[in-house]
Amino acid sequence: QKEVEQNSGPLSVPEGAIASLNCTYSDRGSQSFFWYRQYSGKSPELIMFIYSNGDKEDGRFTAQLNKASQYVSLLIRDSQPSDSATYLCAPKTGSYQLTFGKGTKLSVIP
């Protein structure tokens, strides 16, 4: 059973702070990792993806991957109220199948 674990939250951070979202996964064969943002009642929206160990930065977002520890994280700098959403971690198992965690609900307080 391939599992993806995320802290369900809610994670509350003040506006302007750094939000740190964490994810662990069980399938050592996972090679690529995706972060999606989902507003309530909406579709998942791709935020970041990462394939290699280390950090990948895109604007206010940084994805971090440690395959040895089976750990992936997403940092959001200068958090804004519009970042309030549920963040889904999704390792890709095999070449195409995404396995999703239940998501971490982030609340950015103005």
Place this chain on the structure above:
Amino acid sequence: NAGVMQNPRHLVRRRGQEARLRCSPMKGHSHVYWYRQLPEEGLKFMVYLQKENIIDESGMPKERFSAEFPKEGPSILRIQQVVRGDSAAYFCASSPTDTQPQHFGDGTRLSIL
């Protein structure tokens, strides 16, 4: 550039009826994936299709559920003889190849009375 289009957005069916959910992938995308999201649960993979071919249906229940992606027209997820437990949000995603990121549609919220 239109994204992944799903219709209907909301679908209400009575127990025993059939539900048909449609998905048109993004332009240039020939790989389609269906996922189901139950209340308070994560998205679960159901089926992966390319034009006229089902590549992997390991996440789809063996009975009552079927999917197709014809040469012309949208991909269709069909649920026959629906039951209350089928109530969920059904999301379609597409990608240009199987290794590139998947982009999701707005989903179909299925409610069974």
